[in-house]
Every structure is written in structure tokens, then in C-alpha cells.
Amino acid sequence: EAQVTQNPRYLITVTGKKLTVTCSQNMNHEYMSWYRQDPGLGLRQIYYSMNVEVTDKGDVPEGYKVSRKEKRNFPLILESPSPNQTSLYFCASSFSRSNYEQYFGPGTRLTVT
Amino acid sequence: QQQVKQSPQSLIVQKGGISIINCAYENTAFDYFPWYQQFPGKGPALLIAIRPDVSEKKEGRFTISFNKSAKQFSLHIMDSQPGDSATYFCAASSQAGTALIFGKGTTLSVSS
Numbered sequence: 767e768a769q770v771t772q773n774p775r776y777l778i779t780v781t782g783k784k785l786t787v788t789c790s791q792n793m794n795h796e797y798m799s800w801y802r803q804d805p806g807l808g809l810r811q812i813y814y815s816m817n818v819e820v821t822d823k824g825d826v827p828e829g830y831k832v833s834r835k836e837k838r839n840f841p842l843i844l845e846s847p848s849p850n851q852t853s854l855y856f857c858a859s860s861f862s863r864s865n866y867e868q869y870f871g872p873g874t875r876l877t878v879t
Numbered sequence: 880q881q882q883v884k885q886s887p888q889s890l891i892v893q894k895g896g897i898s899i900i901n902c903a904y905e906n907t908a909f910d911y912f913p914w915y916q917q918f919p920g921k922g923p924a925l926l927i928a929i930r931p932d933v934s935e936k937k938e939g940r941f942t943i944s945f946n947k948s949a950k951q952f953s954l955h956i957m958d959s960q961p962g963d964s965a966t967y968f969c970a971a972s973s974q975a976g977t978a979l980i981f982g983k984g985t986t987l988s989v990s991s
Contacts, residue, residue: 770922799978806888808983809923809968816977824978856922867913868979870922 768793770871772857778877779847787842787874789857797860798840799824799868800832802853809856815840847878881906883971885982892989898956900985902969905950909971913979914943914954917966926967927954959989 770791779785791798799814801824811824815834829851831843840859844851857871884903892898902912913928929936929943929952936943942955956963969982 801981806983808885809981811978814978822977858922867925867928870915870924872922873920 768869770857770859770869772855772871772874774874775872776875778879780879781848782846785844785847785876787844787855787857787876789840789842789871790838791840791857791859791869792838793859793861793869794837795859795861795869796837797862797866797868798834799858800830800840800842801856801858802826803856803873804853812842812855844876847876849878852876852878881980883969883980883982885969885985887985888983889986890988892956892959892987894959894961894989894991896959896989898954898959898963898987898989900954900967900969900987901951902953902971902982903949903951904971904980906971906973907950908973908975909980910974911972912943912945912952913970914941915968915970915981917968917984919965923968956987959987961989961991963987964989 773788796817800812801809810826813832815821855874858868860866860868914926915923916926917923927938927941940957945952967985970979972979
């Protein structure tokens with residue numbers, strides 16, 4: 767089954783404790799992206815990757831890091847989480863960058879206390 | 880210029896009615912306009928998309944109307960059903976761009 771998986775689905779952590787949210791896709795997609803979803807703000811892009819070892823900032827990259835060492839994986843790293851990073855996070859992938867259907871993962875709900 | 884403005888923020892429609900969600904954009908380089916549907920606890924999923932060379936696209940009860948001169952596009956849901964209750968996002972992108980630009984979303988509730 768073609769899918770994007772994310773882990774964990776739910777995470778409660780404390781300020782400053784490094785965490786990683788994993789994302790994996792099995793569709794051989796070149797383009798992968800991370801979004802955060804907040805009430806009233808919609809979906810905002812954090813980082814994206816157009817291929818292996820090619821990553822760039824989206825609209826709200828502060829406080830986040832990413833890496834793309836393999837085509838299928840695109841982890842999101844919060845090195846020192848803060849309460850304003852409490853949000854619902856989605857990973858997405860597509861065949862190419864902008865003009866193709868993006869497939870979204872199920873989401874990771876992160877709470878930073 | 881990169882924004883996509885979506886309205887209304889929330890919408891309540893009776894079963895069998897027509898739901899209409901509107902979006903407007905500024906960047907004339909946008910050439911792909913999808914709508915995504917998101918159910919609670921799920922990620923968004925592509926519902927229907929249009930390119931600016933056509934003015935309308937219909938898939939079942941869902942229709943996108945596109946007005947290139949006004950830089951507006953809208954989603955019409957005919958015969959709305961309780962199962963259509965979800966959050967809907969419009970979006971736009973261009974060949975030269977690197978991302979889908981999403982509207983802020985519309986929460987649709989269809990009452991039975």
C-alpha cells in the first residue's frame with residue numbers, strides 16, 4: 767500500500783529535550799516536506815527536500831532541522847523544543863516539487879510543556 | 880503575493896444543500912490549484928485539482944470553478960452529506976515554485 771508513515775503519532779515532552787519525528791514514504795517520491803498545522807493558521811511549511819541531500823527552508827523553519835540521507839526518509843528534528851512548537855505536524859511527499867498530488871502522513875501531535 | 884486567501888473560516892450547511900468555499904490568490908505564476916480534504920485525526924488528502932486552462936472541473940458532487948481574470952477559485956459541494964463534514968484547504972503552486980501554498984482552511988459541518 768502506498769503510504770507516508772510518521773512516528774510517533776503522539777508525543778508529550780518537556781522544554782529543551784531533543785526529539786526526532788520520523789517520516790518514511792514507500793512511493794519513491796523525490797519531494798518531501800514537513801508542515802505544521804495550527805488552529806486558524808492552516809498548514810505552514812517548515813522544511814522541504816527536492817531530493818537526497820537537498821533540503822531547504824519553508825515558511826517557518828526556526829527551531830527545526832531536517833536531513834535527507836535516503837530517498838524514503840525525511841526526519842524532523844527539534845533540538846531544543848519550546849512550548850510554541852506545540853502543534854500538529856504532517857509529513858508529505860510527492861513525485862516532484864509543486865504541481866503534483868502531495869500524499870500526507872497521519873500526523874504527529876506534539877505537546878511541549 | 881504568495882498568499883492564498885480562503886473564506887469562510889467555517890460553514891454550516893443542511894444535508895442536501897450546496898457548500899461553497901472561496902479562495903483568492905495574487906501570484907499570476909500559479910498554475911496548479913488543488914483542494915485538500917481533511918477528516919479529524921487524519922492527514923489532508925487530495926480531493927480535486929484544476930489547472931488554469933479550464934474554467935470548471937467536476938468530479939461527482941465536487942466542482943471547482945476557476946476565474947483566471949479575477950484570480951479566484953471556488954469549491955462547490957452539491958447535495959452536501961454529513962460525511963462531507965471535514966476541513967477543506969485550497970492551495971496553489973507554480974512550476975517554478977518549491978511548495979504548495981495553502982489557504983487557512985474551512986471547517987464544514989453538514990447537519991442532518
